[in-house]
Amino acid sequence: MRSIERTAPLLVAFVALLAALLAGAAAVWMTVREAREQAAAHTPEYVASTKTYDSAGKLLSETKGRAEPPPTFGARLLPGEVSCETTPSGTTCVEVTSAPLERRLRAMFPILGGAAIAATLLGAIAGMLLARTATAPLRRLADVAGKAARERAYSVRVETGGGEAGRAAASMNDLLAQMQQRDVELRRRSTELEAVNKDLESFAYSVSHDLRAPLGSIDGFVQAVELDYGHLFDATAKEYFGWIHEGCRQMRDLIDGLLQMTRLTRLELQREPVDLSGIAQSVAESLQQGSPERTVRFDIRNGVRTIGDERLLRAVLENLMSNAWKFTRHKADARIEFGEQGGAYYVRDNGAGFDPVHASKMFRPFQRLHSMREFEGTGIGLATVQKIVERHGGRAWAEGEVDKGATIYFTTGTDTMVHA
Numbered sequence: 001m002r003s004i005e006r007t008a009p010l011l012v013a014f015v016a017l018l019a020a021l022l023a024g025a026a027a028v029w030m031t032v033r034e035a036r037e038q039a040a041a042h043t044p045e046y047v048a049s050t051k052t053y054d055s056a057g058k059l060l061s062e063t064k065g066r067a068e069p070p071p072t073f074g075a076r077l078l079p080g081e082v083s084c085e086t087t088p089s090g091t092t093c094v095e096v097t098s099a100p101l102e103r104r105l106r107a108m109f110p111i112l113g114g115a116a117i118a119a120t121l122l123g124a125i126a127g128m129l130l131a132r133t134a135t136a137p138l139r140r141l142a143d144v145a146g147k148a149a150r151e152r153a154y155s156v157r158v159e160t161g162g163g164e165a166g167r168a169a170a171s172m173n174d175l176l177a178q179m180q181q182r183d184v185e186l187r188r189r190s191t192e193l194e195a196v197n198k199d200l201e202s203f204a205y206s207v208s209h210d211l212r213a214p215l216g217s218i219d220g221f222v223q224a225v226e227l228d229y230g231h232l233f234d235a236t237a238k239e240y241f242g243w244i245h246e247g248c249r250q251m252r253d254l255i256d257g258l259l260q261m262t263r264l265t266r267l268e269l270q271r272e273p274v275d276l277s278g279i280a281q282s283v284a285e286s287l288q289q290g291s292p293e294r295t296v297r298f299d300i301r302n303g304v305r306t307i308g309d310e311r312l313l314r315a316v317l318e319n320l321m322s323n324a325w326k327f328t329r330h331k332a333d334a335r336i337e338f339g340e341q342g343g344a345y346y347v348r349d350n351g352a353g354f355d356p357v358h359a360s361k362m363f364r365p366f367q368r369l370h371s372m373r374e375f376e377g378t379g380i381g382l383a384t385v386q387k388i389v390e391r392h393g394g395r396a397w398a399e400g401e402v403d404k405g406a407t408i409y410f411t412t413g414t415d416t417m418v419h420a
Helices: 002-040 099-151 163-232 235-266 276-290 310-327 356-361 381-391
Strands: 047-053 059-064 082-087 090-096 272-275 297-300 304-308 335-341 344-349 396-400 406-410
Touching (some): 272 276, 272 310, 276 297, 304 310, 304 335, 310 335, 310 406, 381 406
Antiparallel strands (some): 082 090, 272 304, 335 344, 344 406
């Protein structure tokens, strides 16, 4: 539409200028033709001189016309020719001049130039008006579409008329009506889904919190039975009691994981600059202090920053680096890395790894790729990571191979990373 508004005035102005030039050329041609006819008829205006000779060739008389400057370009259009006519009494020679023609042309050129300029300006103005008239329906369509896209105001409509523009406006109105209906339906479903999610979160929090009491009772009464009546049970029964204690411990870990995931995902998101390298270094020091007997090489890239919630992103790195610490337990040359690559942040280890076929399951709650005998855990950590990065507008994914380590990538929804 803008190209039409730019090119239409230029095109119409060019056509008007061309028409003015053609009209001027026609006027010049007609003036030259008339001058030639008058010169051929020896009109006094075009006669430069008349000479009369007797039969012996002696000049008898000479009459000169109006004294004028010698012609320049007019002589090319009307050459100064001499024509003679012989009679018994003598010979008469007439010489014509192009000075009158040149005088007329010099008077015409300013008029023709002004007409060409006026035609060009009028053509440009007419082109602008024509372009505005032609693009007015398209402009209305564009304005309505732009408003609907910017403000999501699908209730706006385009004025309809006749012709192709009217049919296009009617189609646009039908599309806006459908989008308005779908927007209303989407808002309704979003509200319902948000309410359901809040109910599920509240339910999970309440259930997890309320399970603590009966679970503590089970564990406590089993311990009391062991203390008061332990002498009545054989080794197999005592082994069963041990499995009950272990099951209670695992249940407590699951409850703690659920409570942590629910608490973290319900926190209000606060975006601010976050030093991920500093957090990763802090987590590494904490892990090393917790198990000083282990030798693990940490490779943490400096200056990695992003925009997000520091509390939640700290939980992300704590979960990922704790997993890496756990799964490198049986490696003599354990190594854990943190950095950025291809627009994403990552935590990489050279530990137990996993089968790539199961990569999509890793971020689901309670999904475990290793048995409890190999590696402890609840299956809540990566699910918590997924929820946190999704709240930031990002995503998380995993790559790895069995016995060759794993790499967990995540983004925070920012277009570009922030470096120190």
